[in-house]
Amino acid sequence: MTRSRDPLVSLGRAIVVLVALALAAPLLALDVPFYASIPTGVATTGVGAVPEGVSLPWFEALVDVRRFASAVDRSANVALLLSIVFVPLLVRFRRSPRAIVFGACAWLLAGVAGAFVCECSRPSHDWVGKVAAARAAGQDVRAVFPPLAFAPTTIDAGHGREPPSARHPLGTDSIGRDVLVRVLYGARTSIATGLLATSIAVVVGVLLGAIAGARRGLADAVILRLIEVTACFPGFLLVMTWVALAERTSLYAVMTILGLTGWPTIARLVRAEFLRQADLEYRVAATALGAPWWRVVVVHLLPNACSPVLVAAAFSVSGAILAESGLAFLNLGDPTLASWGELLRQGRETGMLHLILAPGFLIFVTVTVMNRLASVLRDRFDPRRCEDVR
Amino acid sequence: MNAALLEVEGLTITLAGAAGAVVDDVSFRIDRAETVAVVGESGCGKSLTALALLRLLEPPLAIRSGAIRFDGIDVARASERELQRIRGRRIAMVFQEPMTALNPVLTVGEQIVEVLELHAGLRGAAARARAAELLREVEISDPERQLDEYPHRFSGGMRQRVLIAMALAGEPDLLIADEPTTALDVTVQAQVLDLLRELRRTRGMALLLITHDLGLVAEMAKRVLVMYAGRVVEETTVLDLFERPQHPYTRALLAARPALAKPGARLPTIPGVVPQVAHYPPGCRFHPRCAEAFARCSQAVPGFVAHGATRVACFAREESR
Ligand SMILES: Nc1ncnc2c1ncn2[C@@H]1O[C@H](COP(=O)(O)OP(=O)(O)OP(=O)(O)O)[C@@H](O)[C@H]1O
Ligand SMILES: [Mg+2]
Numbered sequence: 001m002t003r004s005r006d007p008l009v010s011l012g013r014a015i016v017v018l019v020a021l022a023l024a025a026p027l028l029a030l031d032v033p034f035y036a037s038i039p040t041g042v043a044t045t046g047v048g049a050v051p052e053g054v055s056l057p058w059f060e061a062l063v064d065v066r067r068f069a070s071a072v073d074r075s076a077n078v079a080l081l082l083s084i085v086f087v088p089l090l091v092r093f094r095r096s097p098r099a100i101v102f103g104a105c106a107w108l109l110a111g112v113a114g115a116f117v118c119e120c121s122r123p124s125h126d127w128v129g130k131v132a133a134a135r136a137a138g139q140d141v142r143a144v145f146p147p148l149a150f151a152p153t154t155i156d157a158g159h160g161r162e163p164p165s166a167r168h169p170l171g172t173d174s175i176g177r178d179v180l181v182r183v184l185y186g187a188r189t190s191i192a193t194g195l196l197a198t199s200i201a202v203v204v205g206v207l208l209g210a211i212a213g214a215r216r217g218l219a220d221a222v223i224l225r226l227i228e229v230t231a232c233f234p235g236f237l238l239v240m241t242w243v244a245l246a247e248r249t250s251l252y253a254v255m256t257i258l259g260l261t262g263w264p265t266i267a268r269l270v271r272a273e274f275l276r277q278a279d280l281e282y283r284v285a286a287t288a289l290g291a292p293w294w295r296v297v298v299v300h301l302l303p304n305a306c307s308p309v310l311v312a313a314a315f316s317v318s319g320a321i322l323a324e325s326g327l328a329f330l331n332l333g334d335p336t337l338a339s340w341g342e343l344l345r346q347g348r349e350t351g352m353l354h355l356i357l358a359p360g361f362l363i364f365v366t367v368t369v370m371n372r373l374a375s376v377l378r379d380r381f382d383p384r385r386c387e388d389v390r
Numbered sequence: 391m392n393a394a395l396l397e398v399e400g401l402t403i404t405l406a407g408a409a410g411a412v413v414d415d416v417s418f419r420i421d422r423a424e425t426v427a428v429v430g431e432s433g434c435g436k437s438l439t440a441l442a443l444l445r446l447l448e449p450p451l452a453i454r455s456g457a458i459r460f461d462g463i464d465v466a467r468a469s470e471r472e473l474q475r476i477r478g479r480r481i482a483m484v485f486q487e488p489m490t491a492l493n494p495v496l497t498v499g500e501q502i503v504e505v506l507e508l509h510a511g512l513r514g515a516a517a518r519a520r521a522a523e524l525l526r527e528v529e530i531s532d533p534e535r536q537l538d539e540y541p542h543r544f545s546g547g548m549r550q551r552v553l554i555a556m557a558l559a560g561e562p563d564l565l566i567a568d569e570p571t572t573a574l575d576v577t578v579q580a581q582v583l584d585l586l587r588e589l590r591r592t593r594g595m596a597l598l599l600i601t602h603d604l605g606l607v608a609e610m611a612k613r614v615l616v617m618y619a620g621r622v623v624e625e626t627t628v629l630d631l632f633e634r635p636q637h638p639y640t641r642a643l644l645a646a647r648p649a650l651a652k653p654g655a656r657l658p659t660i661p662g663v664v665p666q667v668a669h670y671p672p673g674c675r676f677h678p679r680c681a682e683a684f685a686r687c688s689q690a691v692p693g694f695v696a697h698g699a700t701r702v703a704c705f706a707r708e709e710s711r
Contacts, residue, residue: 281491290478290508303495
């Protein structure tokens with residue numbers, strides 16, 4: 001079967017673009033120069049003074065807890081730096097899906113670990129202001145800023161609620177933050193929510209589903225009850241309750257709750273797949289050849305459950321992204337992170353179109369892409385539709 | 391008489407919810423490097439007996455009583471860990487259905503390597519090389535390349551050979567082959583049989599051959615167990631099986647061989663069907679279909695009587711002695 005245009009390829013590309021934008025956000029938008037050469041004088045004194053001499057402040061800023069309060073941002077920043085290693089590796093092994101999955105996971109984990117290992121806290125340098133001041137004073141200042149010299153938290157005083165302009169390509173929000181910059185960083189929030197919530201759901205779901213399906217008996221009965229009970233909790237309402245009770249909204253809590261309410265779907269799928277395989281001889285054959293039961297589960301039964309789990313995971317990602325946007329829209333989001341839903345809320349409050357269009361479009365595209373991916377995968381894995389995909 | 395490799399005594403398998411035993415009081419022995427065949431119609435409990443030897447029965451099936459001694463090990467009472475050391479390494483099994491006995495999502499190589507990792511202590515390149523060697527041994531051409539193929543690319547005959555290769559990977563002392571050739575066409579069948587014979591000769595491996603093909607029995611085995619409805623009705627040598635069959639069921643089986651039928655004539659059959667587990671008749675389970683049956687056959691279970699090298703469980707033979 002030859003298909004001229006494989007929907008998986010275009011969906012894959014859309015996801016790669018989205019992830020690339022999210023990762024590259026500080027490359028495109030940050031109020032810290034990549035390279036700076038500052039003489040002693042105006043810039044090195046007063047409030048927000050910057051260090052003199054030649055420096056590469058952008059790199060340090062990536063792990064600065066004052067600039068990036070959320071670990072989500074810092075992890076993404078470290079991952080951005082590590083892309084120098086991982087992107088060539090992934091391109092090199094792009095033919096092997098297994099290598100891509102392992103590579104992507106390693107990249108992600110390295111980013112998170114890196115963010116925890118190296119973090120720093122610098123006094124807040126006002127690079128943009130000081131460089132401008134020094135230039136105005138006629139000093140020989142050299143500084144290379146990202147194309148948009150704003151951080152997601154930078155408030156451009158006197159430029160609040162502006163429609164798109166040369167200075168702010170997508171305008172500013174109600175307190176003067178650049179919308180394009182916040183849209184870029186908002187992609188990180190969305191992706192992080194989708195990933196963490198789904199990972200938790202997948203890990204818990206696969207574990208419990210596998211135990212239920214493989215061990216049967218009492219374990220199965222207990223887990224089935226647990227599935228039924230958990231499936232009764234509406235995840236979104238639970239999150240809202242939590243947020244209402246907690247003093248400060250943390251994205252992690254939100255993601256964890258979404259994950260812990262989302263696992264029953266996956267557990268059910270894994271269990272069903274195990275029960276289906278119960279009648280197939282290779283399961284007994286593996287035992288007959290001396291494999292211990294856990295090995296039969298991990299090596300022989302789980303891989304067969306991969307496809308339905310993958311489909312459910314894709315749906316779960318889009319669901320989590322939607323939930324995060326919804327929370328932020330209700331003003332219940334994590335205040336340390338830029339979010340598409342939060343921009344939408346401002347748009348609704350002010351009625352300004354430029355606050356609605358870009359984030360609305362991105363939420364729509366992301367959720368559509370993930371849902372489409374899920375349904376394409378489902379069709380692809382359906383043995384009746386296509387028997388020779390592997 | 392030296393110690394048998396495998397000795398089964400009074401093996402009884404029950405099915406939860408059914409009154410009679412599915413496999414009832416089965417006893418036999420296999421010596422080293424010996425081939426024993428088990429024959430009988432479909433549903434007579436051959437596969438269940440084989441599974442029981444490796445303690446692979448799962449609820450609702452269970453071993454109720456009986457002893458299984460393998461090379462000094464009490465398999466019937468062995469712990470799960472002891473079983474893992476026996477399965478694949480001392481006793482290996484080739485399953486009946488080549489289409490479902492291989493895992494569709496793992497390559498053939500991965501599945502053979504798994505056994506090598508478990509039992510031969512081989513890993514990585516060494517395991518792969520040995521896997522290719524095993525494939526060559528079961529006469530699969532271009533083994534290096536086939537290692538990376540998924541089972542669905544293989545024909546039934548090739549899968550059967552892969553299964554045999556997997557069973558051989560642990561270099562077992564006893565190979566249980568459950569209808570190893572039913573799924574194969576005649577030429578492939580002959581190749582697989584040659585292979586099994588060759589392996590038995592070169593490795594000194596004992597073989598428990600389960601089949602309902604009497605031609606196969608004649609070619610491969612020295613001793614034969616005839617099973618009917620979960621019981622052994624006759625244990626005999628191959629020679630006596632064809633020359634002097636004793637049990638009425640054995641005789642009927644022999645008479646029903648298609649090879650004996652005249653061209654164009656209806657194939658001879660044994661009247662009636664093998665009863666379902668729930669409907670096993672009392673007494674000799676064959677008596678409703680037996681031409682020689684008399685009153686006693688439906689009242690008591692016949693014990694074994696010896697006729698030379700043959701043991702037969704039949705009241706009619708008891709009297710003719
Ligand atoms: N899991 C099970 N649950 C209920 N009954 C079973 C189960 N497995 C086997 N049986 C019954 O046990 C009997 C013996 O089955 P077994 O598979 O041993 O037959 P067999 O001699 O191998 O037949 P065949 O030649 O068709 O392979 C059959 O009547 C079958 O219906
Ligand atoms: Mg069978």
